[in-house]
Amino acid sequence: MTYNTEQRTSLLSFLTENPDKTFSAKEIAVALEGKNISKSSVYRNLAELEAEQKIKRVTKAGSKESFYQFYDNSECKNHIHLSCTKCGKIFHLESEQTEKLVSEVEQADGFEISRAETTLYGVCKDCGIKN
Ligand SMILES: [Zn+2]
Ligand SMILES: [Zn+2]
Known part of the structure; x- marks a missing residue:
């Protein structure tokens, strides 16, 4: 449980440190490499944070990928x-x-x-x- 919370915290603080940028889940996973976060838990945490309105999911023209941005x-x-x-x-x-x-x-x-x-x-x- 604490393990999950840790992953969540590093994910959220990464987005908090870059409040004006958008990242794809892939980019976030790469940026958090070395913090022991698997790609699947990046996706899961992103979905959770989005549901709690701590981050926003955005789409770009011409791209099917979702991007995420910090949202206070x-x-x-x-x-x-x-x-x-x-x-x-x-x-x-x-x-x-x-x-x-x-x-x-x-x-x-x-x-x-x-x-x-x-x-x-x-x-x-x-x-x-x-x-
Ligand atoms: Zn623009
Ligand atoms: Zn705002």
């Missing part, structure tokens, strides 16, 4: 997210900007937008410049 549930419930349809990265819109964006809709329509569940899709700066 306590911070993230206060802002909406931007998702790049090309690289799959998730960006955290600052709470202040979130409020600017949603407050008009909320006031006009009396519709309360749940920040944590709202994602806007588009193309990020990096992907836009390259094309």
Whole structure:
């Protein structure tokens, strides 16, 4: 049991240390080589962490593989997210900007937008410049 917890901790801290990057399960397994984590337990832990909303699973255009990114549930419930349809990265819109964006809709329509569940899709700066 403690063994599993250890694997989980190193997996989560790896993603926490790279909050702005997305990784495939394969990449994570490679990065954690030497920490005694088998590929199957990487997959299992990723599924668990995703279910607990500690990480987010994202997809990239033209790829069938899933990618994972750290997701801070306590911070993230206060802002909406931007998702790049090309690289799959998730960006955290600052709470202040979130409020600017949603407050008009909320006031006009009396519709309360749940920040944590709202994602806007588009193309990020990096992907836009390259094309
Ligand atoms: Zn966030
Ligand atoms: Zn992008």
